[in-house]
Amino acid sequence: MKKPEITFDSIPSSAVSRTTLKICLKCAFDVFTKQLKLTPRTAYSELKKHVPEEVDFTGAATSRPHFFANAKTDHCPYCNGAKRWFADFHAFRIDATPSLEKDRKKLWTVLRKKPERFSLWTPERTQMQIFSEWLERLNRGLNFDDDRWLLEAALSHIKRSAPSNDWDEILSSGVRRVQLSRQVDDSWRYEDGWLYVSPSLYGDVLMVQHLLSRSHQHGGRTFEGRLTFQELIRRLRRIGYFEAKKIDSDDPYEMFEQAVARLVDSGPSAVYYAVDRKDYLAKLKSVYEKKRDQ
Numbered sequence: 001m002k003k004p005e006i007t008f009d010s011i012p013s014s015a016v017s018r019t020t021l022k023i024c025l026k027c028a029f030d031v032f033t034k035q036l037k038l039t040p041r042t043a044y045s046e047l048k049k050h051v052p053e054e055v056d057f058t059g060a061a062t063s064r065p066h067f068f069a070n071a072k073t074d075h076c077p078y079c080n081g082a083k084r085w086f087a088d089f090h091a092f093r094i095d096a097t098p099s100l101e102k103d104r105k106k107l108w109t110v111l112r113k114k115p116e117r118f119s120l121w122t123p124e125r126t127q128m129q130i131f132s133e134w135l136e137r138l139n140r141g142l143n144f145d146d147d148r149w150l151l152e153a154a155l156s157h158i159k160r161s162a163p164s165n166d167w168d169e170i171l172s173s174g175v176r177r178v179q180l181s182r183q184v185d186d187s188w189r190y191e192d193g194w195l196y197v198s199p200s201l202y203g204d205v206l207m208v209q210h211l212l213s214r215s216h217q218h219g220g221r222t223f224e225g226r227l228t229f230q231e232l233i234r235r236l237r238r239i240g241y242f243e244a245k246k247i248d249s250d251d252p253y254e255m256f257e258q259a260v261a262r263l264v265d266s267g268p269s270a271v272y273y274a275v276d277r278k279d280y281l282a283k284l285k286s287v288y289e290k291k292r293d294q
């Protein structure tokens with residue numbers, strides 16, 4: 001019987017970010033065989049241990065032999081090698097809230113049984129860093145020329161604020177609008193394509209939209225239109241956001257700072273990486289065997 005494939009489906013998709021990083025095996029072998037003058041066999045045993053670093057996956061410092069590819073990429077950007085030299089690393093980053101830890105630990109126990117295939121690491125992060133990195137990833141994935149980004153950003157925050165696998169099911173017929181409502185029992189209610197949210201959650205959404213867009217435009221763009229900092233604070237006050245968040249201050253900057261702190265504190269508190277090397281190890285082996293038999 002075939003063993004079930006390992007999946008990350010037990011973790012809510014809003015808490016997982018997946019990245020596929022390519023490696024060119026021609027470049028990788030060349031470093032060892034041409035530059036270091038090692039035999040293909042030694043190169044192979046060295047390369048079997050290889051795991052890209054976090055900065056390769058984030059794009060902060062992706063360097064040879066690693067690169068990102070789209071459907072059109074059919075040659076290595078460094079050596080022009082053909083597609084058959086490419087192999088994939090799949091990185092799964094989990095931003096974990098305490099409520100996810102049980103499922104995350106369970107999954108890690110399974111992954112640890114395959115130490116060759118899965119490389120696991122836990123980078124040190126403050127909650128503020130986790131929040132900023134999430135904003136950055138969100139920022140990179142959004143198209144600010146199309147107003148639909150407002151809804152995408154809102155849903156991304158709402159799902160993140162209550163990570164659960166149920167979201168995909170609940171929202172499967174789509175969300176046309178996020179609407180402020182004082183009549184929701186908890187923090188949200190979904191009905192006929194509309195997602196009704198509490199003042200507290202709606203205010204969080206405005207905060208996130210403002211944080212995302214204020215560097216792109218003058219002021220920040222939100223569901224409530226383009227708002228300067230002062231206008232944002234007035235709008236949040238009017239919807240009862242600060243009251244709901246129990247933020248007691250008259251100074252707009254302090255109110256804003258405290259609101260950001262609440263957003264950060266309510267978010268994930270730990271980061272975990274799992275890098276799946278299955279495709280890489282298989283391709284590496286087949287490239288090596290061809291080299292050896294030549």
Ligand SMILES: [Zn+2]
Nearest residue numbers: 024027076079
């Ligand atoms: Zn190459």
